[in-house]
Amino acid sequence: MKSVEAIIERALGLKPGSIKDDASAKTVTEWDSLGHLKVLTELDSEFDGKLAEIDALAEATSIKQIREILLAKGVLTG
Amino acid sequence: MPMKTEISGQEFAVKVPWAEAPLLQVKTQSDVFVPTDTSLLLIEAGRKLERPLGKTLDLGCGCGVTGLALAQLQSCALPLYASDISAAAVALTVENAGNQGVACVARVGSLFEPWGGERFDCIVDDVSGISDEIARISPWFPSGVSCRAGRDGASWTVSVLEQASKYLTPGGVLVFPILSLSDEKKIMKIAQERFAEVELLLERQWVLPDSIASKTAVLSELIGDGMISCVKKFGKIIWWTRVFAARNVAATE
Numbered sequence: 425m426k427s428v429e430a431i432i433e434r435a436l437g438l439k440p441g442s443i444k445d446d447a448s449a450k451t452v453t454e455w456d457s458l459g460h461l462k463v464l465t466e467l468d469s470e471f472d473g474k475l476a477e478i479d480a481l482a483e484a485t486s487i488k489q490i491r492e493i494l495l496a497k498g499v500l501t502g
Numbered sequence: 503m504p505m506k507t508e509i510s511g512q513e514f515a516v517k518v519p520w521a522e523a524p525l526l527q528v529k530t531q532s533d534v535f536v537p538t539d540t541s542l543l544l545i546e547a548g549r550k551l552e553r554p555l556g557k558t559l560d561l562g563c564g565c566g567v568t569g570l571a572l573a574q575l576q577s578c579a580l581p582l583y584a585s586d587i588s589a590a591a592v593a594l595t596v597e598n599a600g601n602q603g604v605a606c607v608a609r610v611g612s613l614f615e616p617w618g619g620e621r622f623d624c625i626v627d628d629v630s631g632i633s634d635e636i637a638r639i640s641p642w643f644p645s646g647v648s649c650r651a652g653r654d655g656a657s658w659t660v661s662v663l664e665q666a667s668k669y670l671t672p673g674g675v676l677v678f679p680i681l682s683l684s685d686e687k688k689i690m691k692i693a694q695e696r697f698a699e700v701e702l703l704l705e706r707q708w709v710l711p712d713s714i715a716s717k718t719a720v721l722s723e724l725i726g727d728g729m730i731s732c733v734k735k736f737g738k739i740i741w742w743t744r745v746f747a748a749r750n751v752a753a754t755e
Contacts, residue, residue: 461740464735464736465707478736482736482737482738
């Protein structure tokens with residue numbers, strides 16, 4: 425399983441290792457509204473379609489928020 | 503995907519994320535359709551085709567952004583050909599082409615009406631392609647800009663598909679989008695009937711703007727009647743655009 429950072433980098437067309445775990449839509453230019461949908465779609469694909477029903481992800485625009493939601497929903501394990 | 507940046511209410515810049523392409527600055531005005539992400543997607547799709555595209559027509563050119571971007575990418579031969587049903591749009595395309603130093607032959611008329619006797623190696627279709635009922639509640643069609651694609655959003659695109667082979671050279675390609683805010687199945691059926699080769703170039707999903715998403719009764723009825731397609735994901739209503747290339751394989755009459 426790839427890291428959340430790596431999945432987001434791929435979704436946004438960024439170089440591997442280019443974003444850190446404190447990255448968010450405020451700090452990454454490519455992470456705009458369209459980029460956010462790409463991020464969620466890529467994550468959903470990586471986690472076998474388990475994320476589409478998680479409404480809270482729509483407002484989760486940082487790696488920290490995304491990771492917290494995925495942990496709370498049991499998609500990620502600590 | 504190219505990015506659009508508004509410079510003022512009357513002007514915006516398009517930056518395509520490919521090294522060889524400079525920034526394209528384009529004027530628009532209130533009575534001309536302002537390019538949406540579908541126009542930007544068509545630029546990206548054009549780049550995916552085998553180059554050079556040759557003699558190219560930007561059909562439903564609006565302010566000309568799609569054709570001008572392809573010209574700047576050196577994807578198409580010059581002059582660029584462009585047409586729109588709106589005289590204001592054609593005038594704006596001529597102005598924008600002049601500002602970019604792109605030779606352009608632009609004509610006013612509905613679909614292929616201005617192009618009798620002409621054939622093109624590439625036609626890029628950017629005519630209205632969403633349900634009228636969606637257009638009315640969307641932010642994309644300001645007053646003075648018409649959609650008139652029918653309740654199923656398919657009428658213009660179907661007309662393009664039905665006529666395009668007469669205006670394509672043998673081997674020529676029609677690049678056209680199908681938006682899920684129209685009857686995708688109906689359009690695809692016509693495309694496959696008219697063209698031996700229909701290739702998906704790219705697909706992009708979008709979040710439905712709140713002004714449309716909040717009209718749940720309108721959406722439910724259109725979805726229920728098979729006029730449009732959307733899905734709910736991540737707490738949002740998602741729709742999508744697919745861009746296809748239809749190749750005119752056989753020589754036509």
